[in-house]
Amino acid sequence: ISKQESRLYMSFLHVAFISLFIGGLMGLLQTLVRSGTITLPWGIDYYQVLTVHGVILGLVLTTYFIIGFQFSLMGKTVGMSDKQRKVAWLGFWVMLVGTVMTAITILLGKASVLYTFYAPLKAHPAFYMGLALVIIGSWIAGVVNFRQLYVWKKKHPGEKSPLLAFMVTINMLMWIIASIGVAVAVLVQFIPWSLGYAETINVLVSRTLFWYFGHPLVYFWLLPAYMAWYAIIPKIIGGKLFSDSLARMAFILLLFFSIPVGFHHQLTEPGIDPTWKFIQVVLTFMVVIPSLMTAFSIFATFEVTGRRKGFGSLFGWFRHLPWKDVRFLAPVIGMLAFIPGGAGGIINASHQMNAVVHNTIWVTGHFHLTVATTVILTFFGITYWLVPHLTGRTLTKSINRLGIIQSIIWTVGMTIMSGAMHIQGLLGGPRRSSYSEYGGTEQATEWIGYQMAQAVGGSILFIGILLMVYIFVKLSFFTPKGEEEYPIAEEEDDAEPTPKFLENWKLWIAITIALILFAYTIPFVDIIQNSPPGSPPFDWPIGNN
Template structure:
């Protein structure tokens, strides 16, 4: 619950910053009190993309581990250590942003330089997550030791995959922080290898997307079937899809750097190919989910080609919110293919198309699934019931979110195709030809963003109501069982040494030569501009 409190406070703060952004970009609203546009942009990105997601995910995963394999007192104490380290880091980073000393966007690209405390705070968030990961690994190891011939619980298996991916990926951003960025921001170094820092960031930045997505997949695979009265289509397929995500989520960061000079085009192309491999487990997931929906409907007696759709509990927000997220992932995934395509990427790279894509995937697919989880997890943890009234409010909130995001994201995509840059305050273009061309899209984003902010306020109201005002009782923790006649799960799915070895080999193959090139061929004085702090 402590993780959930931080996540919801972050949602409110980050959402307010997003509202101010879209209003300022519309050209019809001026930020009050001399607020810097790039300050609120940085707050919005860091608080929502890094803080809100990380706290919700780790809290949710701890709930899954506690429910499936249990916590010892010692493990729980260490889990609290991880939480407090993350929270302290979050507060330090947030303060430096809010006082205008870290206007560096959530990607914190050099040569933009923030106050050292910003980087130290973000690093503490990562370190705290490592402590929690170590607790999860220890829990899983002890469970396997006590149950040597048993298949591990599916949700525990999925948590371990996600935390393995996270730990391997965050080595990149931690290395960049400790070796380059923090010494540079402290004044111990006058220059920095900009390309190396960006390459290490995107080594982490792309698996960050899957760190957001895989907990949503956990709910889709193993919780939604229970909510709709069905069973898991295939335990084996679910595990294998997560193993493939572990393989192909990390060695693909160069597809975020396709337009950057200094990186060999051959290695960019290789990583583009590896990126497209992620389509396979994504399609496996889509197949598994709709197979679950259809089989459950057939068992309930619904015939016809699409008769099974009728059985789905459309009036249950625990299902509706994640299902709307699933639908958003269809255009979101298509946009991701465009972003990762070697040549088509040049048309949309660094345009507002890219934030439009993020708002479909992270801010709709992932966040709506998280909301769907919250509707049963919060009452379960607080000993209360999900009432009909809260369920109805949740349905309204889901509809508001879907409508607002559709309007805003569509406008972003169209404006991006027209060449509008990302990370820019379009009110600065006032009176220009671009302002006239983009005006309608900017207003659409303001309308969509305003609707989204009302949806956020409604979610916060629902959160408070579930904690303090819902009637006391027991709320189900819905974990589905596997289909009765499903094929048994092969033991090789838990060959952890093999999966980790393959992951490391793929990473070494994809990154060794590019990083050596970046280091060996760095120009003298890689970042000659020692920019003022906070610039």
Template sequence: MTTNTNLNKFDSKLVMAHMHVAFVSLFIGGLMGLLQTLVRAGTFTLPFGIGYYQILTVHGVILALVLTTFFIIGFQFSLMSKTVGMTDKQRDSAWFGFWIMLFGTVTTAVTILLGQANVLYTFYAPLKAFPTFYIGLALVVIGSWIGCFTNFRQLYVWKKKNKGEKSPLLAFMVVINMLLWFIATLGVAATVILQFIPWSLGMVDTINVLLSRTLFWYFGHPLVYFWLLPAYMAWYAIIPKIIGGKIFSDSLARLAFILFLMFSIPVGFHHQLTEPGIDPLWKFIQVVLTFMVIIPSLLTAFSMFATFEITGRKKGYTGLFGWLKGLPWKDVRFFAPMVGMIFFIPAGTGGIINASNQMNQVVHNTIWVTGHFHLTVGTTVILTFFGISYWLIPSLTGRKLTSKINTLGIIQTIVWTVGMTIMSGSMHIAGLLGAPRRSSYSTYGGTEQASEWISYQIAQAVGGSILFIGIILMVYIFIYMVWAAPKGVEEFPLAKVSENAEPTPMFLENWKLWIGITIALILFAYTIPVIDIIQHSPPGSPPFDIIIK
């Protein structure tokens, strides 16, 4: 890994452009989330004829797709620039992808805000949006593909110059995540371009609903790992440096990412366990593949706590848990991601429940699922992203992370923790009582069941209000770090591998092998079910039934 402290000004400007979009999205999406909780509790009526599903769609699309994609791609460009470098041509292609993504985002956002796309972020048919919603989403995906191939090219050029050497760990991780993203987004691109856009333009009268949902969830579950893997990058290769330690095992980290690549894509049917038209055998197979993803998650937990304990022991802390005292709890760069890691324990447990056929029947389509979603991306991922921001933004802007902002960041993390515990906890409980997801108070208010749910809906509004305070704090911190913090040099922390770690075997970088296995698993899990869906689709469900015939 290179030893320079900061990126050059051109790469910094590229990364910061992505960060600006991400934090604007955080504020807009967070405001929509606050309004949702207030409406759902029956304590607020939306003004100016704004509909509940309008703000629900904005909230989902802006936070789950726009914020995450821009932050991740920007963060990953910083890692690639730091470890393998970036040429002028690569930087130009990265900017090209950024502008396409931004144009697509604005196109989609305007369509939603005009009330022409109240279809939620899953945009399930038969809900139909104005064509510019789907066109905008397609452009976001296409722009991200340009980012993918830019990253691939960066590592390829580095490997040509450094033949026989293992690639830098973070560059390897970035390429794995972008491979996952590219393969996964082929599904959503197919359904948007070949199904939704022709349908919304009136070129065809019908749409194969089951096929569209299958193609969406082919993308929808690996999307979760596209969010998580950048957090894992920080956990594996940056947090050890912040705590004064070293990476426990380079080869274990690479193996975990390879397993995520292979087992995070062919698992979408576990989101469709209650849908007819899919053979139960294939649902069972994909549930089994889903549980395979637990293995790299446990590997990561083992690696991280091994790093924490070894570092604490080296600092002289003794006893069974004495090493915990050696962790820098007052450093927000560690504290925020660490809280995210802790939240991943209940989040992962909820994921196991969601993916289990029998237990899924209890919580399917209830607000439990929404609560789980907010524990994973809304807490584990976003708190790690906040933790990254505390050192990344100053290092890019040539400013310092001051003690006051560090303290405010710790307060922000605590506020977020309290708000999410209240909101997500009440969502989980209300879900067990049968409260539906994607629904407003006006949908079920006055029913007998609503009286059981209302106290939990009010708790969600309280938690959501606290979370919005956390968002305001984070946006203020971002603005301060960009424009008002004292000038200086902030470390771009990259950890070294422990000298006690076993050498990394070169077969872990056999890209043909791992990509080949990934494609084989996808073909195994999806080929027969998709052919079956198309062959048994209703008459006149274009265009895939025409292709198959």
């Protein structure tokens, strides 16, 4: 990899790890405030801290890590020209200017609107403008990725594209199609409203546009983890890719079904016809299928590799796995966390059960298992080889050992914190609330113990964050010079050829758009037609209504 390329990829990772530190600190503060252990000084508001935590970790850390990692995958598999690199830098700077604008607005206390930022909460216009820039910067990155694949295909007519490049393209396609929703909300609703050009805002439209984006957002986080599970972990365990076609098919299904499902976040919301909620719940259950395919293929890879190495008994293959290699251990803990995390998601998506858990801290428990364990531990697992590979250093034995300790700390902290959140949620504990005794009600006293447990888990996790930031700095600047492998698994020698139709991009995009139109057109028209007077979707300039 050239110096210029690694500088680009590492810049994204630097922003990601600075975010990890800041966002993690805010997380610690939150659990301490919620448990009544501390009160925030200098008039800092709980929701300000919660917004920094959610925006910095949920939106900034993830997006930068993903785009940096994906660029490296594209560079490795299909190459990156000088011109593409320059445009990629443009994307980076546009994103960075947007991120700084957003961060300053939140830190000044002018945008305590949480990471979901839908109306009626209102922020300073600079917050929305910053977000718009982050989105535009990420689109530039996506377009560079598409161009990279296109140029490669021109040079290799008739050949199938490398699997990882195919996967990156799917993820960026999904991201761009999904973020159009939030971009429309930001440009057409929020900016005019926060600038004072519109007096009111249509809350349901803003929430619907947000969740049209918000659900695929979680798959935008998950898919890079799946890239590592499908195509990198097999190489780390000394095996081969289980099935190129199955992996591609799973990604195509995720593209289809990630977007037309936003209503499962709005099941309790009035103003949306229950029939359409039902239809989107059915589509949500469809999006579970590619994850089950992924689970199946990972188990199969582990077993096939173990048996090939001569571990023949029923579960003997389990022992061959490189448990002491942190590049394997961290992502595998992530996979294991996805078993309860995914099951929790299925509970959330089930209309009746959603009524029990919605807006309780159970939901917070769910996403700390999914994004903050499954995804993040996989990203950490990637960091252990990607960073030294890019900086021309090595993953030393002692850093490997520290990494194992880090993974264990994370597992313990998260089990305590997320477990307590799930239970407190079932007992009715609300999410997104600061410390309160709720007038000494009996039910609220039941929650206190669980909130203390969350503070204990949160403190352990913060130690894990400090350790991870230390490891990142070591791998970036201090471990001995050398060459670290970029592990990409090969296909089995006797693999069936991947069918050509899997690369029919036009067809996949057309089906995706058709599904979105099917799931959203009628309910959206309904929402607009049934909006109460005075809240047209886009009521600006003032006086137009």
